Every structure is written in C-alpha cells, then in structure tokens.
Amino acid sequence: MATKKPAAKKAATAKKAVKKPAAKAAAKKPTGKTPTAKKQAKRSSSDDYDQSKIQILEGLDAVRKRPGMYVGGTGPEGLHHLVWEIVDNAVDEAAGGFGSNIDVTLHKDGSIEVSDDGRGIPTGRKSDGRTALEVVFTELHAGGKFGSGAYSASGGLHGVGASVVNALSSKVVAEVDRDGATWRLVFLERVPGNYLSSGKFKPTSKLAKVRSIPASRTGTTVRFWPDRQIFDDEAQIDYEQVRDHVARVCFLVPGLHLKLHDKRTPGKKAEEFVAAGGLADYVDYLSIGETVTDVVTIHAEATFEERVPVDGTMATVTRPCAIDIASRWVKGYDTKIVSFVNTIPTSDGGTHVAGFERALSKIANDELLTDTKKLKKLAKQGNDRATPSDIQEGLVAAVKVTFPEPQFKGQTKQELGTPAIQNLVYETVKLGFADWIAGGGKRSQVNALRDKIAHAVLTRVAAKQQLENRRKAASLTSAGMPDKLADCRLHGPDSELLIVEGNSAAGPAKAGRDAETMAVLPLRGKVVNAGKASLKQVIENTEAQALITAIGGGSGKDFDLANCRYGRIIILCDADVDGSHIRCLLLTLIYHHMRPLLEAGMVYAAQPPLFATKQRGQLYYAYDEAQRATISTEINIGLDRWKRFKGLGEMNVDELAETTLNRETRILKRMTMDDGRQATQAAELFGVLMGSDVATRKDYIITNSHLVDRDRLDI
Numbered sequence: 001m002a003t004k005k006p007a008a009k010k011a012a013t014a015k016k017a018v019k020k021p022a023a024k025a026a027a028k029k030p031t032g033k034t035p036t037a038k039k040q041a042k043r044s045s046s047d048d049y050d051q052s053k054i055q056i057l058e059g060l061d062a063v064r065k066r067p068g069m070y071v072g073g074t075g076p077e078g079l080h081h082l083v084w085e086i087v088d089n090a091v092d093e094a095a096g097g098f099g100s101n102i103d104v105t106l107h108k109d110g111s112i113e114v115s116d117d118g119r120g121i122p123t124g125r126k127s128d129g130r131t132a133l134e135v136v137f138t139e140l141h142a143g144g145k146f147g148s149g150a151y152s153a154s155g156g157l158h159g160v161g162a163s164v165v166n167a168l169s170s171k172v173v174a175e176v177d178r179d180g181a182t183w184r185l186v187f188l189e190r191v192p193g194n195y196l197s198s199g200k201f202k203p204t205s206k207l208a209k210v211r212s213i214p215a216s217r218t219g220t221t222v223r224f225w226p227d228r229q230i231f232d233d234e235a236q237i238d239y240e241q242v243r244d245h246v247a248r249v250c251f252l253v254p255g256l257h258l259k260l261h262d263k264r265t266p267g268k269k270a271e272e273f274v275a276a277g278g279l280a281d282y283v284d285y286l287s288i289g290e291t292v293t294d295v296v297t298i299h300a301e302a303t304f305e306e307r308v309p310v311d312g313t314m315a316t317v318t319r320p321c322a323i324d325i326a327s328r329w330v331k332g333y334d335t336k337i338v339s340f341v342n343t344i345p346t347s348d349g350g351t352h353v354a355g356f357e358r359a360l361s362k363i364a365n366d367e368l369l370t371d372t373k374k375l376k377k378l379a380k381q382g383n384d385r386a387t388p389s390d391i392q393e394g395l396v397a398a399v400k401v402t403f404p405e406p407q408f409k410g411q412t413k414q415e416l417g418t419p420a421i422q423n424l425v426y427e428t429v430k431l432g433f434a435d436w437i438a439g440g441g442k443r444s445q446v447n448a449l450r451d452k453i454a455h456a457v458l459t460r461v462a463a464k465q466q467l468e469n470r471r472k473a474a475s476l477t478s479a480g481m482p483d484k485l486a487d488c489r490l491h492g493p494d495s496e497l498l499i500v501e502g503n504s505a506a507g508p509a510k511a512g513r514d515a516e517t518m519a520v521l522p523l524r525g526k527v528v529n530a531g532k533a534s535l536k537q538v539i540e541n542t543e544a545q546a547l548i549t550a551i552g553g554g555s556g557k558d559f560d561l562a563n564c565r566y567g568r569i570i571i572l573c574d575a576d577v578d579g580s581h582i583r584c585l586l587l588t589l590i591y592h593h594m595r596p597l598l599e600a601g602m603v604y605a606a607q608p609p610l611f612a613t614k615q616r617g618q619l620y621y622a623y624d625e626a627q628r629a630t631i632s633t634e635i636n637i638g639l640d641r642w643k644r645f646k647g648l649g650e651m652n653v654d655e656l657a658e659t660t661l662n663r664e665t666r667i668l669k670r671m672t673m674d675d676g677r678q679a680t681q682a683a684e685l686f687g688v689l690m691g692s693d694v695a696t697r698k699d700y701i702i703t704n705s706h707l708v709d710r711d712r713l714d715i
Contacts, residue, residue, distance in 0.1 A: 060138065060167035060190055067230060070164045079226055079235045082168060083242060085161035086114040086222050091249050091343045093118025094256045099219070104246060105261040106237055111171075113223040120178035120218040123207055130205050133176060133185055134192050137166045162222070166190055168231075169224040175210065177219040182210040243271065245345075250275045251282035252343050252400065279326035279398040286338070287396050290331045292452055293445040298325040298432030304420035308405070319403050321421065323428045325356065327397035329449055333489070335392040340400040341408070341416050350409070350416025352401045355425030357388055362426075363433045364391045364453060368446070374454040383461050390456040401425065459490070482546040486510050486520040493567035497521060497550060498661075500572045501582050505648035505656075509572065512657030519566065521550050527585040530592045531680040544589055555593040561600060569597060570668065572606045572660060574647035584680075591676030598676050606660050607667040608651075611642040621659055623667070 063070050071081040083104075093099040099118035106112060122132035130138075140163050166172050172187040185207050186194050193203040239262050246258050250273040261270045275281045280295045300323045305316050339346045339353045346353075364386050369375060375384040401421055409415040437446055481487070486506075488495055495517045500509050506522035513520060528541035535556070538544050548555050552565040571586050573579035583605060590597055597603050609621035611628045615635045622628035622642070632639055645651060648660070660666050 060140070060163060062140070063164050063167035064230065067168055071168065074231050074235070076232075076235045076238065076241075078168075079231050079237060080241055080245075082165050082224065082226060083112050083114075083237065084245060085165050086112070086224070087246065087249070088343060089161055090114055090116035090118065090220070091253060091256070093220075095253050095343050100256060102246075102256065102258045103261065104242065104258070106239065106242070106264055107223075108264050109225070110228075110237075111223050111225045112237065113221065115219065115221040117217075117219040120176040120220050121174070123176055123178055123183050131185070131207055133174060133183070133207065134205055136162050137172060137174060137185075137187055138190070138192065139163060165222075165224050168227055170227045170229075172222065172224045175221040177213055177217050177221075180215040181212055183207040184210050239265075247273050248282070248338075248345065249273075249343065251278060251285070251398075252340055254278040279324055279400060282338070282398050283326040283328055283396050286336055286398075287328060287330050288332065288334075292329040292331055292394065292448045293441065295326055295328045296433070296436055296441065298428060299323065300428040300432075302424045302428065304424055306418070306420060319405075319420075321401055321403035321424055323352075323425055324400045324402070325397070325425075325429060325432065327395060329452060330394045330396060331452075332394050334394070335389075336396045337392070338398050339416075340398070341406045341413070342402050344413050346408075346414055346416050348409075348415035351418055351420075351422040352399050352416055352425050355422040356397070356399045356429050357392075358422070359426045359429035359433065360391050360395075361386070361388050363430050363437070367434055367437050368450050369454060369457075372450060372454050374451070375457060378457065378461055384457065386453050386457050387460070390460060391453055393456045394452065399425070482521065482550055484522055484524065484546065485550050488513075488515060488517050488519040490517055491565045495519070495566045496568040496570055497566040498570050498572055499523065499547065499586060500648065501574065501579065504650075505572065505574075508648070508651055508653045508656045509661070512653040512661050514661075518661070519550070521546060523582065527582060527589060529585060530589040538589070538593060544593075547586070547589065548593070551594065551597075553594060553596075559594050559596055561596045564597070564602075566602075568602055568604060570604045570606055571671075572608070572648060575608060575610050575645070576647065579647070587671060587676050588680045590671075591673075591680060595673075595676070598671060598673050601670055601672075603671040604668040605671055607669055608648060608656075608660050609645065611644055612655065613637065613642045615641075619658075 067074055067078060071078040071085075087102070087104060090099070090102045093116055094102065099116050101117045103115040104113070105115075121136055125131055126135055166187050167190060169187075170189060174185050174187070176183045184194060185192055186201070188201050191203050192205055193201055194206075194208040196202050243260060246260055250256050250258055254276050256274065258273045259270050260273070262268050277284075280297050283295050302321050302323065303318050304321060306319055307314050307316055309315075310317070337349075337353060337356075339349055339356075341350070341352065369384070369386060372384075378384040401416075401424075403418075403421075407417045409417045496519065498509055498513065498518055498520045500506050500520060501523050503522055503524065506520055509520045523543050523546075525543050527543045527547075528538055530538050530544070533541075538555075550565070551569065553559050553561060553563045569590070571583050573583045587603070590603055607623060609623050610625075611622040613620050613631075615637055620631050620635065622631055628639065628642055632642070648656060651659070658665050
C-alpha cells in the first residue's frame, strides 16, 4: 500500500498542473504560442483515455465480439464453418481409428446435429471441479489435440472448434456415450446446465445421466442452434455444400461411413457416403473427359524437426509426417488441385501445394521433356522449358499431408504455413514421378503426357510470338488484333471465325461456341460497301479493318492464304433484310479484298432457323414457312404453336449452339465466287434502297414500279 500513495499523489499533482495553465490561457489574449482549438480537443480526448478504456474479453466473449477471426464472417461461409468444426472433430476420431460411422442431420428448426461412434468426449472432472466435457465447450484452446494429447494428427491446431460453436450458438446439447451410460450437458446462451423434469433450465456443471447403455458403446452427439442474432438473415445452411464436404471427407478417411439427413425437406431420403480407395477415388471422381494417364499415387513417411514451446521454453521436436498424392492428366485444359492437411481441406493451398508444384516443374523439365523432338527448335532459343501452367494443363490432383500440430495461416485453416512441409513434399513427389517416368507408368501414358506438355509449350510460345508480332504491328501501323475479338485457343485449318452482328448475338455465340477452335467477332457498326469504296475508305472503316486484321492474311494483292489464322470464315446474320444487307456487304468486302478465301471455299453463311416449336418434349426447327407447314402437318399442331426468331440475339445459348454452332447439327452454305459477284450487285441495290440518297431511291422506285405485285401489298 505504501507504493500506491505516492503514485496517487503524483497523478493528482499532474492533473492539477495541467488545469492551471489551461485556465490562464483562456484569460489571456491569443498569441502564437497558444494551443489551437484542434490541439485542445485532441488533449481533451487523450485525457479521456485512461485505464477504464482497457477491456478484457473473458471466456467466449472474444469470439462473439470478433466472429470473423474464428469462422471467417457472419455470412454463409461462417455459418457453414460451425458445421465443419463439429464434423471435423468426428472425422478426427475416425481418422485415428476410433470410429467408422458419422451421422449429420439438418433439422427443421435450423439446428444441426452430428453424431459419431468414436471414443466419446471425456466426462471426468478436472482439478477445478468442472467436467472435461464442459471445458471443451466453454474454454478456448482446450481439447485433446495439443502436444502428445489424444490425437497424433488432427484437423485442429487451435483447440477452439467446439467452444467457438458454443460461443456462436444460442443453444448446444452435447451427449456422450461412455462408461455404460449416456451423459448430457446443455449450454443455454453458453451457460452449462440441464433441464429439469418441469422443463426449467438449471445452470450446473453436473452431467445428467440420460440412460444406461452397454459398456462397449461409445460416441458423441452434438446438436447446436446457431445464434441468429450473430449471423446474417440471408445466411442459411445449404444442403449441397454440406453434401460436398461430407463426400470429400469420405475420400480422406477410407472406410468411413457417413450418412446425411435433411429433415427440412419432407420425404427426402438420407444419403450415404463411403469410399474405399481414398485420394485415388477422389481424383477419379473429379476427372472430367477423356484421360491421358491413369491415377498416379505416391505415398511416403517422413520426419522433420520443428522449434516449439515445451513447458514454457523453446525446444526442437521431431515430427512424423505422412504424404499422400494422387494425380492424373486429362485431355482438357483446366487445372484442379485440391489439398488437405490431416482431414481439413486447404482451399488456399500452402507449403504442401508449393512443394508439389515445384517438384512437378522440376521433374517435367529435367526428366520428361529432355531431348523431346518437338521442342528442339525452341531449345536453340532457350524457350523449351515448360512453365507450371504448361505442366498443369488438364491436371487433376489431390495433395494430403498428415502430421501433428500443423501451423495454419488463420483460424479458418485455409492455408498451411508449416515451412518444413514444402521440402518434404517436394522430395517425395520428385522421386515418385521420376520412378513413374522411368518405368513405373505405362510407356504409352508417359509418352502421351510428354506430348501434351510439349504441345502446351509450343502453343504458349507461339501465342507469345504472335503477341509480340501484334505489338510490333500495332507500334508501326496501329493495327493490332481487335479488342472485340473473342479469339480461340488454337488456330489453323480446323479453326473458325464466326462473324456476328451486334452484341446481342455475340453473347450467346461466345457462350455456346467451342472456345478451343471457334473465335467470335461481333460487328458493331456499318461495314463499308467495298464494291464502291476506295481502298483508303476500306482501310479506314473500323469493321473492315477489324475483319482483315482478325483473319490475318492481309488484303488485296498482298493477301496470303497461308497466313490466315482460321480455316473457315462463317457469317452469322439474322434472317431479315438487315441481316441480308450485312451478309452482302461482308461478301463484297471478301470478294474484292480477300478473294482467295472464296476461291478456296473457306467462306460460309450459317443458316439459322426461322421457327421453333416443342411437341412432347422434342424440339423442332423450320428454316422457312414451307418446312414449318410440313412439320406442323406431320406432328399435328397448328402454325400458331411456332415461335418466330426475329434474330440470333433472341435465341438462348442452347438453341444457338444446336442450330448454328454445333458441327454435327448446324447447316452451313458455302459461298462461291458467283455468290461474291451477286453480293456486290446486291450491295449496290441495298445502297440505293437503304442509303441516304433520297433522289436516287425515288428514281429507282418510279422506274421499277411496274414490277410491283399490287395483290401482295398490305394496304
């Protein structure tokens, strides 16, 4: 007490000393040394900042104050994270060999229930008189996953899963099968207790004995009601998201049986999940399309050293680590790499994924692609090394590491941070794939993978060279590739340039095309009439310039068919007067400035249907009125049942793809030199009838008025 009195006295003196000059300053006239009003306000504010402003958040209050730190937010992501925490605790039991069945139930009242046949959370009392079950649900960083605890490897490091669920729930009911009885503890607004027979809740640390059971039966059931005051109103548990999670879990723990019930939907049957093949089954499940290789599996056991606090001091400990890899390549281009630490999916990857990708790059370049004939030309320029994106084209892989006390970046455990894991995975994958290339894999599959990666390298280098050429051209003539061109990935005889009118048709065309070989160029302005315009006018026309640049063969006498980027030019125009006009102008442009395209038969006009109808689930298309009448008679429907397409933009993606883009079902008309000549004449006529020269149009109408069939006039 003797030390406190001087401190209090000193504080009082200091406070008094501050007030005295302030009072005098108020009475004096302002001088250059007088504090400004802003400084006085700042001083007043600092005076308010004292020991009373320092708050200590005890127990679970920290979680409720900052839920985003623990579950990632208060939206759907955070709500689902509560489910993952309880499910993953049950999975840890199964992964440790202590259980094989998990039931997940979504109840009508918004609660979620997870039941397992593991060992059951301990129910014995701790030194403070509370049961271990109560401690697990009320204390942060409490559990059996620390150091040499009850788990050699688990999904959790922080020990906050069950307590965080309790912190963010209005009610939790935990039941444990253990020691010949089912024991229950309820947490109402985070307060432990149980309900009396009268229905009244009584706060207590004592467990309620629900029933007697066989001594051999063990397990845990947790049912919780998320606190709707914490989570956003629109945040709801999504069945498909839960389904994906539990299905993935089964692939991680071979032999685990997991049943999912959704009692929110009347009559919906429970789904059961089980996978015996582990990661190999998961990769097979994720693979889409034709495969290049079988699933390659790699397993290794390793150890690493890590500095961790032990009994309050830093010490070096040796950690065991199991590494499991499953991967295969498919003929597509998308990459799918999923990763896990113990039983936790790491959506943001981490050190284990970094090691996997490093090893693939190393082994592909140093072993697989060595002396590849396709890359010899590139080797002279130093461009024969495959990049990670080249190697991972069509890759489907699962990477899993299992070891105690993993370091995650954040409580939501989406990215592994343990540094030593990167080198362990790197060495394991490098050796495993080297063995597969040297003879462990089928020779035909190894060669197929080599060709796939080499092709990716060639395509990338060619695209880069093409980009450099475009940049050079742009810097000299400002004629780079049009921004509005949605290009394809591969060019050559089997590729196509689809010319569509306007953005309305461009959207469905881009969505319905085969992006591998189909490029889309929308026309957003009027194409110049090349039959009447000068060369200068053609070159300065935006749409003509875009078409010439996209095709890539040049124009006029300098046109070179060998330099064309596409094997077919397809004109997609509406089946109306405007569409006919645009088609004529395009053919005229090609006829006068890119004639070899017509001579080689590389120009086509798409023939979209005019009408569509549906009868007994089957779609019918008609390309003119006569065909519509014929089909109507055959299927016994009236003409009023047909839908009339006013333009390509009115078709949905599926309709446009089936009738105009699908090579198996579409109808194309090849344009010839004669079509080009006729188009030139038609373009001139369109210019007369639709142009701005009123006098010329009037003369034409008067001169040809005798050709009009009066009976067909709608007057």
